[in-house]
Amino acid sequence: MSSNGCKGIWVFAEQRGGELHGVSLELLGKANELAQGIGCAVTAVLLGHNITSHAKTLVNHGADIVLVADDPLLKHYRVLPYSYVIEYLIKEYQPEVLLMGATAMGVELAPRVAAKLKTGLSAHCIDLKLDREGKLLQVVPGWEGGVIATIACPAHRPQMATVMPGIMRALSPTEKTGQIIEVKVSLTDKNLGPEVLEVKTEKPAGRPLEQAEIVVAGGWGVGNEEGWKTIEQLADVLGGSVGATRPAVDEGWVEEGQMIGQSGKTVRPTLYIAVGISGVMHHVVGMDQSKEIISINTDANADIFEVSDVIVVEDFKKVVPKLIKEIEARQKVCK
Amino acid sequence: MKRIIVCVKPVPDPKHWHKVSMDPVTMTLKRAGIPSIINPLDKHALEAALSVRDIRGGEVVLLSMAPPFATSNLKEGLAMGADRAVLLSDPAFAGSDTLATSLILAAGCQWIGDFDLVFLGNFSIDGSTAQVCSQLAEFLHLPNVMHVIDMKWQENDKIIIIQKIEQGYVKLEATLPVVLSVRKELNKPRYVPFTGILAAESKEIKVLSNEDLGVDSSSIGLEGSPTKMAGLELRRFERAKERLAGSIEEIVAKLADKIYQCNIS
Structure with a gap:
């Protein structure tokens, strides 16, 4: 399989307990807008166990390609196995850009991935732009919002950013065809870190x-x-x-x-x-x-x-x- | 428990942030004359370390990467009860982004050596990136957990950790050594006792430069940081600021018009 199609803009498709986080669809919306400017593909990266059904949702929301890593060891999010898998996929396919939600999961996972790859990461972005050379301009608030900085990562790839949920707009889902690629990653010989004993979430009433x-x-x-x-x-x-x-x-x-x-x-x-x-x-x-x-x-x-x-x-x-x-x-x- | 490291960041006191101005040429913030305080969440990290020491013993070491003025902030941490402090201070560190900072802090942890736990605040109030916990842990080849709001010791030296997530929590079981970053719900930082202030005077603050640490100089400082500042502006807002006048009834009617004009289905 050619990996060229995967070189473009990546979005980490966050799911917990089998539920896709809304920010992942928002990021796909933004990724599509960025990809149009430079003419590249949008890839969603989906990790978990028995989550393949989400791949179609991601395609319908704008992913040209979905990389799915389905493994019992990925059932619960944990920073170590998730960062191993993403590091592996990035080294394999060499995307230009990787976006994640600035969620509880994203702010823990993204820096670990960036450190493994020794690349730059900007946090809690409120806007993203691509310039003509494909340089990702990452707009971040600092000093409790009193300052707006634009960050770039000129020499390292992928260019990584976490983005605040609720800021980008998801595309309206339409029936699309995309490439869904199952990837196999071996985790058995790795230190997987703390064990997850319980995950407790309560659905808030009404709309988030x-x-x-x-x-x-x-x-x-x-x-x-x-x-x-x-x-x-x-x-x-x-x-x-x-x-x-x-x-x-x-x-x-x-x-x-x-x-x-x-x-x-x-x-x-x-x-x-x-x-x-x-x-x-x-x-x-x-x-x-x-x-x-x-x-x-x-x-x-x-x-x-x-x-x-x-x-x-x-x-x-x-x-x-x-x-x-x-x-x-x-x-x-x-x- | 052998040793617990607490990472402490001096940050500009938010009470003085209105004095911050920007150098338009260098695109850096001028913070001269603004006093620094210990990043508020780092006090919760220190409290976590002190409570571990209270029940399991060991030594609590403060670790900071900052200019030399940070010794006054470290003294406050020592007065709270930390045993000693290590300050990583070198002009070569200036301008480091989170990746470079984490590399330097990892070298600091390794210099201190023989630790079971590293605590950090979940984020700092100035940069707010919340990236150092995971990156430091990666460079130390240790697991990490962020958003810690509770921890309990098991008999077998394992820790049950409660990690806050959106609308809920995750319960984890960790073994030592591990790197943890804490939220304010975890604890209430103790007050500095008067005796602590006196005791701090005789506690050691070791200042190390990169000569002591030996971090690859091409990976640190402004030059070695992968992220670059491409623009910086003080925030301005532009809005219509139309003030509604008249009697309460008139204002209410205009408000309702405005709301309906938003065309929300």
Whole structure:
């Protein structure tokens, strides 16, 4: 088999417990956009056990080729065997670019792979571009988002980056044909590291925050649990998800999983409504890519207004309950 | 337990970040006059090491790659209870990316030698790459676990580790030696006791240069790092900033219009 087709842009197809992570499909979307510019193939790399059925999903989301490593020893993700397999495949096929999600798995796995190959890796990218020479320009936030750096890896291959979930857009799946290649990797003689005793995951109710079209987010200014209920009601009536800043999480009004910002999630909804949020940089970096940003804050000088399309200088307690009623009224008219 | 190494990174104090400016020619950040603190998560890493020492004995050694000013940060770690510190400091290290840094830290670990555990904070607040744990472990040929939020010792010297993942956790069983990076949920760093401050004065901070470590000079520093800075900008935002005026009722009506204009199905 010719390996030439595999030389292009690779996406690590992350799965845990047999479930594909959404970021893998988002990365395939971005990889397709990058590949068009330089005319190369997009390859998804899928590791696990009894996961071959995902290969078709990856093809339909834009993978020209899927490399599948199916082995009982790969059933649970572990950094050592996964990094051995990826290192082996990269040495075999020599891709130009390897993208992974900046997930719990990706941020552990990608640096280990990069170290094995002695190549560069940029972390938590918020944008990626390819220049004319095929150099991957990796846009990363630093200093809790106060600085935006563009990183390149001119002399080493593959060029590696982890990308925040929720930022890139997956392609709409269409029936496509792609090449699915099963690869055999021997792991029996290797140190596989710590044993996985248990994997516990709970599915969050509703749509993941990163995929929400509307996010209603609250901060310190929401004041108390009662105020927080108003935030949830607004999200509810709009069919959106609830987001939060660090202080709101620290107050216990909301789960940490809903936190948006540098140390939380990155969202890029069509509409972001910020309520009682001051707008410190490490929150803003997680939401400033939103299409439309509406902010409500009593402080006319709040930093959040600097990144807002629509500004309301008012107490949210006066505005939001009436807004909920107004939206409900309009929804009735529409029906 | 023989020895526990804790990697510590001095970072610019976030309270002073607004003073950061950029040199447009060199594309580097000017952080002169900004005091440094121990990266907050590294204190959780140190606490983890001290709690292991409390129950299993051994020596806790701080390891840092930083300019000479970092001795003041290391003193704080010694005051918290670490036994001694090793500072890797050489102009040749300046500008190292995570790969080069991990190579240097691995050489530091090997120089210290005879360790069972290496602890790090999961990420640093300035670079936030979270890459050093895995890369250091790779260069030490040891397994590693990130996102550690709990650990319990088994009778056979194995550790049960709880690793936080999205919407859940993974329970792992690790043998020594292993490299672990910790999240803040793991513990609460102890306060520095007054006696600790006094005791720190007599604890050793060994400063090593690359002459002592002998890392291949073509693999470190700005030149030896595979990643290069291609651009750097202080973040600016441009938005319409349209302020809605009028009575509450008028504002609510305009807000509802704006929301509907977003065309969300």
